[in-house]
Amino acid sequence: xxxxxxxxxxxxxxxxxxxxxxxxxxxxxxxxxxxxxxxxxxxxxxxxxxxxxxxxxxxxxxxxxxxxxxxxxxxxxxxxxxxxxxxxxxxxxxxxxxxxxxxxxxxxxxxxx
Amino acid sequence: xxxxxxxxxxxxxxxxxxxxxxxxxxxxxxxxxxxxxxxxxxxxxxxxxxxxxxxxxxxxxxxxxxxxxxxxxxxxxxxxxxxxxxxxxxxxxxxxxxxxxxxxxxxxxxx
Numbered sequence: 577x578x579x580x581x582x583x584x585x586x587x588x589x590x591x592x593x594x595x596x597x598x599x600x601x602x603x604x605x606x607x608x609x610x611x612x613x614x615x616x617x618x619x620x621x622x623x624x625x626x627x628x629x630x631x632x633x634x635x636x637x638x639x640x641x642x643x644x645x646x647x648x649x650x651x652x653x654x655x656x657x658x659x660x661x662x663x664x665x666x667x668x669x670x671x672x673x674x675x676x677x678x679x680x681x682x683x684x685x686x687x688x689x
Numbered sequence: 690x691x692x693x694x695x696x697x698x699x700x701x702x703x704x705x706x707x708x709x710x711x712x713x714x715x716x717x718x719x720x721x722x723x724x725x726x727x728x729x730x731x732x733x734x735x736x737x738x739x740x741x742x743x744x745x746x747x748x749x750x751x752x753x754x755x756x757x758x759x760x761x762x763x764x765x766x767x768x769x770x771x772x773x774x775x776x777x778x779x780x781x782x783x784x785x786x787x788x789x790x791x792x793x794x795x796x797x798x799x800x
Binding site (some may be wrong): 607608610612617618619620621622625663664665667674675677679681682 | 696708720722730731733734737739747766779780781783788789790791792793794
């Protein structure tokens with residue numbers, strides 16, 4: 577069974593204080609690892625897809641990295657508008673059309689001005 | 690904006706009544722999904738579809754059914770709503786089965 581564990585559950589930062597969120601996963605045959613951002617009362621917003629160990633992707637102050645067992649979402653010099661819940665999900669390569677995502681419970685990030 | 694709408698956005702109903710939630714997409718993508726999101730559980734897959742009339746169960750499908758008679762619409766039905774089905778329901782679409790794009794959600798309360 578695919579499993580995703582995110583840590584910490586909550587993180588409070590001061591504006592400009594860089595940090596990282598962790599996503600540990602167990603999956604038999606990784607097809608893709610996905611990061612989403614979710615604001616209160618809204619649907620998850622897609623950020624990144626990572627396909628293989630060693631891959632990195634960046635978007636503004638966010639950089640996602642991937643190893644064979646975990647992914648990190650690095651936040652550089654965060655701003656209050658980066659406050660949100662960040663979700664990690666994995667997709668296994670099982671053939672057919674079962675392309676379901678298994679999500680972690682998320683990290684609630686709060687950035688104080 | 691992935692062109693996904695969900696209706697209704699909020700609904701309050703009573704135990705035992707049938708409820709249908711609608712997901713509509715404007716992009717004609719092949720894959721569509723229904724999730725529920727609950728505190729402490731995260732997002733969990735209820736049902737998904739990989740084409741018109743092609744659907745399958747997710748991890749929490751008991752008490753739910755789905756139908757997809759047109760590419761653009763994916764319906765989720767609670768045949769007889771229970772309080773345990775109080776949740777926020779999200780629809781998602783996918784082009785090639787990789788990244789999924791989510792709708793705004795439906796908040797359902799079953800009294």
